[in-house]
Amino acid sequence: MAGFRPDRWVPTEAEVSLVGRPTRGETRKEAWGPAFVRQSRDLTHEGLTLPGHTPDLRLSGPGRIVALVPAHDEEALIGETLQSLAAQTRPADEVVVVADRCTDRTAHISTAHGAKVVESVANTQAKAGALNQVLDELLPRLSDDDAVMIMDSDTSLSPEFIARAARRLHEQEPGLAPIGGVGAIFFGYPLRGLVCHLQDNEYVRYARELHRRRGRADVLTGTASLYPAQGLRHVHRARADNTLPRGDDVYDVQSLTEDNELTLALKHLGYRCVSPCACIVGTELMPTWSRLYYQRLRWQRGALDNLRAYGLTRVTLPYMCRQALTYLSVAFVPFFLTVLGYYTVTKGFPGVPWFWASVTGIAAFERVWAAKRGGWKALLLAAAIVPEVLFDQFLNVVYAKALIDVLTRTDATWEQTHGRKKRLRRLLITTCGLVLLLAGVVGLAFACIALGIAWHLIAVFVLSGAAAAAIRLSRLYPLGLLLSLPSGEPNHDEIPPWHQPGASTAARLASRTHG
Structure with a gap:
């Protein structure tokens, strides 16, 4: 731990040997720049990483990982989301874009980036309904060692997100409940205008709070979360036999905040939910006060409705x-x-x-x-x-x-x-x-x-x-x-890399690796 600083991204020794030590200007920019820097991607036009990219499967844990990206008219953002998936040190084994009632080029762009596109059928239940349609077909063909990552179409993953999340998912500590999901630490981008900076300050403080809690998560955020297939199947069975108060499928379509409700469901079934500080993503900020108002109103109303549905329990207390x-x-x-x-x-x-x-x-x-x-x-x-x-x-x-x-x-x-x-x-x-x-x-x-x-x-x-x-x-x-449930989260040695590599560092890394 002595070689790490918690206030900026720290390159590994392998990366240092490739790109050399960062200059003083780059170090200053990383230390005083925004918490999430949109990463420069060096990919083919299909969105695949260039030759020479080698996944580090030692960090991935067992099983396959299927990434689901629900999207509704997201042609402006879906490309970068899929690029961040392709640039993972441990790529997903399958990427599925769930195109829900799209009227733009979302499906075409997703196909060009090498993703499988599944269109929702007569869906009237928003994001939760579209995901349920795909999960009904997907979960029966996954083993208990497999995992499903669900991420928003306006999210950009840090390069090691999947590798770190998969490793954390398969770390089962003696005496503690199994992990039902690994969520993200999210920062905002692009930072344009006062309203965006105010939101990002909130996210930065929340990341610090999660670090203080050693990764105990209140919500497995919809920005990006990795779930074990057996945990999602458990939720489905529990809804069918009325162990949980609402819903018929994995996601509760009555909830305005389906990610919050799924977190409560997993916790009521005895799972832990964590957000390791190393699992960083960038998410789009609301650019206007009006959009921010409706977003936060939905979040708060959804949270209150979910608590009313579950009632007073040890989990909801x-x-x-x-x-x-x-x-x-x-x-x-x-x-x-x-x-x-x-x-x-x-x-x-x-x-x-x-x-x-x-x-x-x-x-x-x-x-x-x-x-x-x-x-x-x-x-x-x-x-x-x-x-x-x-x-x-x-x-x-x-x-x-x-x-x-x-x-x-x-x-x-x-x-x-x-x-x-x-x-x-x-x-x-x-x-x-x-x-x-x-x-x-x-x-x-x-x-x-x-x-x-x-x-x-x-x-x-x-x-x-x-x-x-x-x-x-x-x-x-x-x-x-x-x-919290029975015992505290173990104190892992992961120190939060609050920054992704700056654009110049990423560019040098790509040029030295693929040049």
Whole structure:
């Protein structure tokens, strides 16, 4: 471990012997650049790696790997996704693009890149329905040693993703439950504009959090995850005999967030879900506030619906606790502003004692420090504080909207594509719900003021946040044993390579290897 640094990609000795030591400028760029750098590909026009590419099967584990790439009108991105699959040190044995109701050149481009294309048949159940159609045919012909990788069509894999994920999947530790899936650590690209940088800062912090948890995953993300074939078959059987609350196939078509629901299903069947810090992918960011709003609304609404379907269990308890903390944070801002406004009007501005300023400073410093592996732009954005505070309030509105939709049993959809009357009705319900929630928080604040405990509650919340920030800075995870299944994840020697090779390094490697 002494030769590795956790804040940038580190070449292997074999790669160093091929390309030589990176220059000082390249090292500086890798250390201070974005967390995920789109890799230069040196491939044939069919998307296959050039002669001289040799998979390292020693790292792959036993069995075959079949990659499924669900796609709906993805001609702009599917090429790079398939190129990243072809450039793996351990390529998939079979690549299948699941073309779902495509009206563009997705199927043609996929075929040109050497992938097998399977078109969905009369599918009305979005991504989950299309994948179920393919898995129904695929799983019966796979052995228990085989694995299925499912990845989004806007994802670019780091070169060793499959090799590392396959190795982790087949590492079974004595006394621990079997691994039901290996998920990705994801970063965003391309980084264009404020909204994209704000999202990427979130992803960088989440990657740091997973490292602190030693890879324990809350969700096997849809960006890219590797599942054992026997685990997926187990889920299918469990749905058929009603061991799981919903669904008939591998994926629950009623869920807005099918990857989150599949993670809960695997955990309820006794599997562990992990996201090793070495399994890195880049995923497309939402370029506009509108698209980001609908994406996050779907994520949060789907998470709440899944928890409601499963109910309170040992598996869902930590998820419900995190949701409770999320909504406590949502309520804190109007609660604090109400208390501060009341005392400012009645007794004058109370000021900010040095103690509370320093306590708040700990949390602010942790947010900046946690974003440092996103590059210098991420650091500046985090240090500015105000943009991220406003972004947090934007997310708070999304969380409140999702809760209102659940409480009012509003139809869950991927996008708001209803007619004008239905959109106006939903807007009215949302507005009334937000007003009622805000009124409830303000009323609670005045009740606490009357009881003389308002500032005490605020102090408890601030101190708890500062303590959590200090724990995150220490990289400890004291709740790991309490909130996870039987035992903690072993401490592997893998240190997260936060960066892919820069374009210049990749180009030199390709030229020396294939030249």
